[in-house]
Amino acid sequence: MFDKIIVILILMNNLISILTKTDCPQNEIIWSECRKYRKIPPKPISVRFEQCLSNRTNIVPGEIFSYTTEFEPKFDVDKLFMKIYVLGLRSIRLPLFRHQNLCLRPDIIECPIRSRIPTTLNINLRLPGETPQFNGTLRIVLIDGQNNKLLCYEMPFLIEKRNKESDQF
Numbered sequence: 001m002f003d004k005i006i007v008i009l010i011l012m013n014n015l016i017s018i019l020t021k022t023d024c025p026q027n028e029i030i031w032s033e034c035r036k037y038r039k040i041p042p043k044p045i046s047v048r049f050e051q052c053l054s055n056r057t058n059i060v061p062g063e064i065f066s067y068t069t070e071f072e073p074k075f076d077v078d079k080l081f082m083k084i085y086v087l088g089l090r091s092i093r094l095p096l097f098r099h100q101n102l103c104l105r106p107d108i109i110e111c112p113i114r115s116r117i118p119t120t121l122n123i124n125l126r127l128p129g130e131t132p133q134f135n136g137t138l139r140i141v142l143i144d145g146q147n148n149k150l151l152c153y154e155m156p157f158l159i160e161k162r163n164k165e166s167d168q169f
Helices: 002-019
Strands: 028-030 046-049 057-059 064-072 080-087 107-111 119-126 134-144 149-159
Antiparallel strands (some): 028 046
């Protein structure tokens, strides 16, 4: 009995390591299960990116940062929502930080997806000009219409020093 439990744990560990692999062959990533939620989706969603998100992205405060992601659902979904979190800002207090899709508390952006039709999502972010320089992570979480947290991906970024010519926020 004890041997069976150990074998099951080893198999589960191997399955998790396969699901969380984030290689970027040919600019394509399979969104893996987010360990935090411990929920395996029915089938994976194949996502194509303009670049591999494992590379650090530079964001300049006061300037608009745009990113385009194309979702290719591999299963039928009535509604798909996206939550965007910013990690690494807990110690920074900015009264005007909330803007567009980027905020300390997650915004929900409805992304209607018809059955298995590729959908393009545009993420436009703009940080206040007084945002200090720091390293952070942008976490994108996908949830379905029943508020089940399905998939997630984290994108590291570096907040650069503000350009003097950038507009005040």
